Amino acid sequence: MARRLPAFLNTTAFRVTMLSAALLALSSLVILTFVYFASVGASLRRTDATVEEEIAVIENRVRNGGIDAVNRYILQRSVGGSDFLYLLVHPTGRRVSGNLSGLPDEEADEEGRLQFSYRRPPAGEEESEKDERLARGRLAPLPGGYAVFVGLDVEDEDRLVGGLLRAVLAASALALALGMASGIFISRRFARRLDAINNVARQVRAGDLKQRTPRTMTGDELDELSANFNGMLDRIEELMHRMKNVGDSIAHDLRSPLTRMRNRLDEALRDESTDREATVAQAISDADELLRVFNAILSISRLESGDRRQKLEAIDPQAIAEDLAELYDPVCEDAGISFSAEIAPGCQIAGERDLVSQAIANLLDNAVKYTPEGGAIALRLRCRANGEVEFSVTDTGPGIPGSDRIRVIQRFVRLDNSRSKPGSGLGLSLVKAIAEYHGARLELDDGPGTGPHGPGLRAALVFPAPK
Amino acid sequence: MRILIIEDDREAAGYIRKGLRESGHVVDHAADGEEALEMARASEYDILVVDRMLPKMDGLTVIETLRSENDRTPALILSALGEVDHRVEGLKAGGDDYLVKPYAFAELLARVEALARRRDPETVKTKLVVGDLEMDLLARTVVRGDEEIILQPREFRLLEFLMKHAGQVVTRTMLLEKVWDYHFDPQTNVIDVHISRLRSKIDKPFDQPILHTVRGAGYRLQA
Numbered sequence: 001m002a003r004r005l006p007a008f009l010n011t012t013a014f015r016v017t018m019l020s021a022a023l024l025a026l027s028s029l030v031i032l033t034f035v036y037f038a039s040v041g042a043s044l045r046r047t048d049a050t051v052e053e054e055i056a057v058i059e060n061r062v063r064n065g066g067i068d069a070v071n072r073y074i075l076q077r078s079v080g081g082s083d084f085l086y087l088l089v090h091p092t093g094r095r096v097s098g099n100l101s102g103l104p105d106e107e108a109d110e111e112g113r114l115q116f117s118y119r120r121p122p123a124g125e126e127e128s129e130k131d132e133r134l135a136r137g138r139l140a141p142l143p144g145g146y147a148v149f150v151g152l153d154v155e156d157e158d159r160l161v162g163g164l165l166r167a168v169l170a171a172s173a174l175a176l177a178l179g180m181a182s183g184i185f186i187s188r189r190f191a192r193r194l195d196a197i198n199n200v201a202r203q204v205r206a207g208d209l210k211q212r213t214p215r216t217m218t219g220d221e222l223d224e225l226s227a228n229f230n231g232m233l234d235r236i237e238e239l240m241h242r243m244k245n246v247g248d249s250i251a252h253d254l255r256s257p258l259t260r261m262r263n264r265l266d267e268a269l270r271d272e273s274t275d276r277e278a279t280v281a282q283a284i285s286d287a288d289e290l291l292r293v294f295n296a297i298l299s300i301s302r303l304e305s306g307d308r309r310q311k312l313e314a315i316d317p318q319a320i321a322e323d324l325a326e327l328y329d330p331v332c333e334d335a336g337i338s339f340s341a342e343i344a345p346g347c348q349i350a351g352e353r354d355l356v357s358q359a360i361a362n363l364l365d366n367a368v369k370y371t372p373e374g375g376a377i378a379l380r381l382r383c384r385a386n387g388e389v390e391f392s393v394t395d396t397g398p399g400i401p402g403s404d405r406i407r408v409i410q411r412f413v414r415l416d417n418s419r420s421k422p423g424s425g426l427g428l429s430l431v432k433a434i435a436e437y438h439g440a441r442l443e444l445d446d447g448p449g450t451g452p453h454g455p456g457l458r459a460a461l462v463f464p465a466p467k
Numbered sequence: 468m469r470i471l472i473i474e475d476d477r478e479a480a481g482y483i484r485k486g487l488r489e490s491g492h493v494v495d496h497a498a499d500g501e502e503a504l505e506m507a508r509a510s511e512y513d514i515l516v517v518d519r520m521l522p523k524m525d526g527l528t529v530i531e532t533l534r535s536e537n538d539r540t541p542a543l544i545l546s547a548l549g550e551v552d553h554r555v556e557g558l559k560a561g562g563d564d565y566l567v568k569p570y571a572f573a574e575l576l577a578r579v580e581a582l583a584r585r586r587d588p589e590t591v592k593t594k595l596v597v598g599d600l601e602m603d604l605l606a607r608t609v610v611r612g613d614e615e616i617i618l619q620p621r622e623f624r625l626l627e628f629l630m631k632h633a634g635q636v637v638t639r640t641m642l643l644e645k646v647w648d649y650h651f652d653p654q655t656n657v658i659d660v661h662i663s664r665l666r667s668k669i670d671k672p673f674d675q676p677i678l679h680t681v682r683g684a685g686y687r688l689q690a
Contacts, residue, residue: 277682280683281682281683284571284683285683287571288571291569291571292652292654294569295549295567295652298549299549299651302550311552323647326621327647327653327657327661328655328657330660330661330664331655331657331660334660334663352551354551354649354650354651355551357649357651358649358651361649361651361653361657362653362654364653364655365653365654365655368655369654369655427654
């Protein structure tokens with residue numbers, strides 16, 4: 001392969017400006033060429049017309065005064081610096097008079113006109129000019145076998161036209177050169193900015209997610225590209241961060257129960273005296289717990305990918321709340337906690353019954369887990385005046401300090417004082433994922449607790465008014 | 468029972484096959500949808516255990532095809548897709564039960580045996596009897612021995628399900644699904660609490676317990 005060209009030569013911008021410069025040069029060439037030929041044509045026609053007029057004058061003289069009158073006229077006209085050139089030719093072909101030494105040998109066109117060069121008589125007063133000059137004329141027959149050649153000096157016009165031709169070529173060349181120069185300039189700028197973006201992309205690909213492309217804030221398309229590119233990188237970084245978090249948390253939260261299970265099985269294998277049946281049963285329940293964590297992670301991911309949001313149907317929150325109250329009432333009673341339910345009739349929400357039930361069951365699970373014996377748990381359903389529907393679960397446990405409330409709904413976050421309790425640490429993040437899936441929000445506040453255990457927790461799921 | 472396992476993952480298939488054989492069933496295995504269809508047409512099975520995603524022809528199509536040929540063999544669908552509408556899809560295609568991967572073998576076994584039971588030509592029973600426990604489905608009364616037992620509506624449905632599957636293991640998940648119609652696992656053992664309530668009504672006052680806990684699996688009602 002050939003050596004690599006400088007980067008800017010290989011840019012689209014360069015090619016585009018090159019192309020437009022070439023087109024500009026070409027079109028100026030075409031236009032100016034047209035102008036050139038048009039003006040040359042006009043000048044020729046003018047010259048020819050003048051020659052014809054002069055021939056007409058001579059013919060007039062012949063009719064009025066015969067050849068002698070013509071001869072006199074020509075002699076008179078040939079003196080001095082006239083632009084006209086004459087040659088009166090005798091029927092024998094002999095030169096009679098005129099300021100031309102002989103007939104030009106250049107070939108005539110079909111009208112008898114010819115363009116020729118001639119020498120000015122050496123005695124001419126304009127020595128500074130070149131001797132060889134360009135002229136144009138026609139041989140006209142006269143009565144009696146005579147003929148007269150009348151020409152007109154066009155050297156000056158020819159020079160003018162030649163100058164025009166050079167100007168045309170120069171202008172086209174200049175247009176091309178300017179176009180190329182601006183092409184190089186624009187494409188270098190363009191290439192520099194694209195290089196910056198490409199560099200960032202390369203660095204990101206190499207693993208440095210912190211890189212961002214520079215912004216010019218001009219709002220042009222490259223700046224917009226940079227902005228979009230950076231936005232995409234932000235999103236990727238966030239996702240990577242989340243993945244890493246999930247990975248870490250999975251490692252953290254699955255490793256300990258797996259290790260526990262492994263140790264128990266290992267011990268049972270080596271120590272004959274252990275109750276093997278109990279160990280296996282325990283291992284199975286450990287595995288079930290792991291499956292639960294695993295399922296929760298899957299559910300959260302699916303909910304967060306949220307591809308089924310349109311499919312929500314109208315469901316009856318009253319039935320949901322009543323079923324859950326009935327499910328959890330005995331659980332609370334067994335745990336020595338008083339349970340109450342206040343369920344308003346007639347509300348409506350859009351959602352999936354199973355998911356909504358799961359979210360509230362999770363809140364109730366948490367409440368049961370953290371409320372000490374003698375405490376109280378309440379499940380409430382109410383329709384707010386603005387059409388929102390609120391499920392709330394309150395307990396009289398330790399509650400969650402305000403500063404931790406954001407943190408606990410992140411995946412796997414378990415406050416230190418809850419590490420000893422069973423649970424995946426996924427409960428509230430699952431609730432939040434379900435809430436977001438429904439366009440609902442999760443509110444955490446202090447509960448009604450007044451005892452020594454803490455303020456308790458009020459967790460509420462607020463669903464938007466159904467459309 | 469003759470069971471056809473349709474599962475492309477050989478290891479998973481082997482695990483199910485071994486477990487089902489140990490439980491006394493005859494087990495065949497098909498590794499893709501087309502093979503499964505041929506085998507199901509060629510011989511009579513009591514149960515089909517169908518993985519949803521299969522090479523050549525997916526599990527739902529296999530079931531749909533069989534149903535269109537008037538083959539009513541109960542089918543248990545295994546799937547990694549666990550959302551409600553995935554379930555609905557599976558049941559619409561003609562599946563009789565739906566189990567989400569990963570699952571415990573005990574769960575699979577319990578569901579397979581429950582499905583086989585369903586196949587018995589079930590005349591509309593109005594009375595369920597397990598030992599000295601009797602349930603009248605019309606009068607909605609329960610009597611054990613001579614004593615009438617008063618149950619809450621949900622307890623009644625729970626007991627009804629257990630009695631319909633008497634002698635079989637019923638898992639907690641099955642109870643949540645069939646009695647409460649929930650397809651998620653509450654973290655707290657809510658089912659245990661409800662079972663123990665029920666137990667205190669139908670077992671405690673009597674000498675012979677009939678509601679047994681099966682460790683690592685669930686419960687069984689047996690006289």
